[in-house]
Amino acid sequence: MTLDGSPASAWSTPETEEALRSSVQGGMPRAIAELSELVRIPSVSWDGFDPGAVRASADRTAALLTDLGVFDEVLVDRAPGPDGxxxxxxxxxxxxxxxxxxxxxxxxxxxxxxxxxDTAWSSPPFEPTLRGDRLYARGVADDKAGVIAHVAAIRAVVEALGELDLGIAVFIEGEEEFGSRSFGALLERHRALLAADVIVVADSDNWSTTTPSLTVGLRGNATFTLTVSTLAHASHSGMLGGAVPDAMLAAIRLLATLHDADGSVAVEGLTSHEQPVPSIPEQRLRDEAGLLDGVTPIGRGELLHRIWAQPAITVTGIDAPSVQNASNTLSPSVRVKISVRIAPGQRAADAFAAVERHLRAHAPFGAHLAFDAIDLGEPFLVDARGWAVDEALAAMRDAWGEEPVQAGVGGSIPFIAQLAEVFPEAQVLVTGVEDPHTRAHSPDESLHLGVLHRAILTEALLLARLDARGGAA
Known part of the structure; x- marks a missing residue:
């Protein structure tokens, strides 16, 4: 039912729904062309990459929104992060x-x-390349397809149904992959512009290329750089090796304490979230992850519980002498990047404190530890009882022709907790254009074009149904 008591599907007749489907289908070539143009802009937001590319990507995104002709205002803005x-x-x-x-x-x-x-890619990373039913490029799925899904869905609804009464706000962030550091400042500065009754976050996954998902749980994260030091300067490994502990040895031994023999996290104070999860065969995990023959999964419990509701710790980078430049030297210091995924129900600050305590308590040989570049993001659980969730699930069902799965995700989208804090009455819907074979963040990232089509249709159906609702929440 709508807020005024009318049926939620009152907007829909066979003719109007067919018009919407036809508009989405007819708009696919344009959507793919716009996505390809956006993907060719190498908008890496990390330090050390060209910020001009991120500005160019923002300008092109703003132009796409302006060209829709539905917004009262479109703007590009920057705000300071916590460091100013x-x-x-x-x-x-x-x-x-x-x-x-x-x-x-x-x-x-x-x-x-x-x-x-570039050598890890089968085609140039910023040149969209079609192979079969998948388009390959960096950012093609995560998350420029999310941008295009919004643009194409709005365009389809306007073309099929005419003028809208629905209020629409759009927030296309420029540094999600770099920790959303200015997100809070932008949210505060533009609180009135972004205020909404329903929030759709198009930055998640689907159960498969044929079955949609609505994400209802996300792990949080704590990332940081750890420097392990044992010497004031490098020394000859032959002259002193065997008596003097080098930083590499200390770092290897220390990092090994983070996991049990079966790969489960062994840090006291990190918690799991008790929740039911679907059972999946191990072979599905092997296929999606690309596990090599003979390599076994790690951890304990149901596979999806390990990914959705248990903590995980990954060493994502090491600064150490390369094999090419290795000399017979005892290393004085080693820097590592550590990523901690935090189960729903635990605060990110508490999780980081537990990991820091563990590392300091287990530092071998009295090694000195230094922590910096600490970045925290909260986990999130979606309240799946609201009317907007019902509308989203119905739209997915109609667009995909399959029953949607309400799923958790092992990854993190920390800003969702910030959105929920600023707009506590808004209902949050976490959708996406990815699938288990997308390989987001990895070489050969790709987008299944059938998934893109169904994601656009899902959002178009949802917008049309929200437009028919009488009365704002």
Whole structure:
């Protein structure tokens, strides 16, 4: 039922729904062309990469929103992060609701991860390349397809149904892949522009290429750089090796204490979240992860519980002498990047404190430890009982022809907790254009074009149904 008591599907007749489906289908070539143009802009938001590319990506995104002709204002803005440095440019837009309709906030991000080594890709990372039914490029799925899904869905609804009464706000972030450091400042500065009754975050996964998911749980994260030091300077490994502990030895022994023999996290104070999860065969995990023959999964419990509801610790980078430049030397210091995924129900600060205590307590040979570049993000659980969730699930069902799965995700989208804190009455819907074979953040990231089509249709159906609702929440 709608807020005024009318049936939720009152907007729909066979003719109007067919018009919407036809508009989405007819708009696919344009959507793919716009996505390809956006992907060619290497908008890596990390330090050390060209910030001009991120500005160009923001400007192109703003142009796409402006060309829709539905917004009262479209702007590009930057705000300072906690350290006072200006963040990357975000794109914001809004059209006011009319005739008592609700407002929906559509989120995506236009920045991307670094591509890594070009040689690891089957085709150039910033040149979209079609192979079969998948388009390959960095950011093609995470999350420039999310940007295009919003643009194409709005365009389809306007073309099929005419003028909208629905209020629409858009927030396309420019540094999600770099920790969303200025997100809070942008949110505070533009609180009135972004205020909404429903928030759609198009930055998640689907159960498969044929079955949609609505994400209802996300792990949080704590990332930091750890420096392990044992010597004031490098020394000859032959002259002193065997008596003097080098930093590499200390770091290896220390990092090994973070996990039990079966790969489970062994840090006291990190908690799990008790929740039921679907059972999946191990072979599915092996296929999606690319596990080599003979390599076994790690951890304990149901596979999806390990990914959705248990903590995980990964060493994502090491600064140490390369094999090419290795000399017979005892290393004085080694730097490592550590990523901790935090189960729903635990505060990120408490999780980081537990890991820091563990590392300090287990430092071998009296090694000195230094922590910096600490970045915390909260986990999130979606309240799946609201009317907007029902509308989203119905839209997925109609667009995909399959029953949607309410799923957890092992990854993190920390800003969702910030959105929920600023707009506590808004209902949060976490959707996405990815699938288990997308390989987001990895070489050969790709987008299944059938998933893109169904994601656009899902959002178009949802927007049309929200537009038919009488009275804002």
């Amino acid at each position: 440095a200006l963040g990357q440019p975000a794109v914001l837009a809004r059209r006011a609701p009319r005739n008592g309709r609700p407002t929906v906030l559509l989120y995506a991000h236009h920045d991307v991860q670094p591509p890594g080594e």
